[in-house]
Amino acid sequence: MRDNGFFRTAGLRPSSLVRFLLALSLCLTALENLLSPRPTLLTSETKSSDGKALLSSQAPEWSNQEWINSKPLRLCELKGKVVLLRFFMESTCPMCSATAPSLNYFYSNYRGKGLVVVGMYTPKPHPANHPASQVRKYVGDYKFEFPVALDNDWKTLRTFWLDRVTNPAFTSASFLIDKKGIIRFIHPGGEYSAASKNKVSQRDFADMEKMIEKLLSE
Numbered sequence: 001m002r003d004n005g006f007f008r009t010a011g012l013r014p015s016s017l018v019r020f021l022l023a024l025s026l027c028l029t030a031l032e033n034l035l036s037p038r039p040t041l042l043t044s045e046t047k048s049s050d051g052k053a054l055l056s057s058q059a060p061e062w063s064n065q066e067w068i069n070s071k072p073l074r075l076c077e078l079k080g081k082v083v084l085l086r087f088f089m090e091s092t093c094p095m096c097s098a099t100a101p102s103l104n105y106f107y108s109n110y111r112g113k114g115l116v117v118v119g120m121y122t123p124k125p126h127p128a129n130h131p132a133s134q135v136r137k138y139v140g141d142y143k144f145e146f147p148v149a150l151d152n153d154w155k156t157l158r159t160f161w162l163d164r165v166t167n168p169a170f171t172s173a174s175f176l177i178d179k180k181g182i183i184r185f186i187h188p189g190g191e192y193s194a195a196s197k198n199k200v201s202q203r204d205f206a207d208m209e210k211m212i213e214k215l216l217s218e
Contacts, residue, residue, distance in 0.1 A: 051168070051186040051188050056184070057182070058183075059177045059181050067150070068135060069146060070147030079179065079181055082114055082215045084177075087120045088120070090124065094191075101195065123152060124171070127154045169190075173186060174186070
């Protein structure tokens with residue numbers, strides 16, 4: 001490289017300038033990579049207790065054989081519908097009892113618009129072989145008229161939730177699945193109720209209803 005006078009003016013040798021420009025280029029590339037958005041991959045490093053890493057992922061299939069209020073359903077048969085899936089336990093559970101009227105409300109008000117509400121009964125505190133007659137009593141206590149599956153072995157609960165999140169605060173999570181079978185909204189447990197005195201519960205109910213309406217309109 002010829003010295004054309006610029007390097008003498010800048011106080012740099014040509015070789016020093018080349019090294020400087022190379023270092024600057026590497027710094028700019030690193031900065032660009034740092035600031036550029038990256039797609040979220042569902043790995044153990046991205047798992048979280050609220051399940052946000054599951055959003056926009058394909059909902060897994062379930063294979064429950066015992067159902068109340070319905071013949072056995074498969075998720076793949078519900079394509080074209082919006083699905084609200086709620087895991088719940090015995091009617092002695094205060095949070096399940098507080099949320100039950102919300103599920104009944106969503107079922108009553110949106111089933112004619114394309115919403116399918118599905119309950120998954122999961123015995124607590126661990127898997128147990130509860131007969132359908134026993135679960136039917138809980139379903140009656142909650143006044144559920146929508147399809148309810150028995151998940152006594154927690155297979156569906158694990159597939160959807162426990163095996164895919166780290167240290168969840170609750171097991172009775174809720175999922176909104178869009179018409180293409182994609183998970184679009186997750187309530188990570190606890191209650192959601194418009195009638196609750198708990199502001200968070202009221203807000204969560206409003207968020208759930210807003211997302212149901214959004215998915216039904218898509």
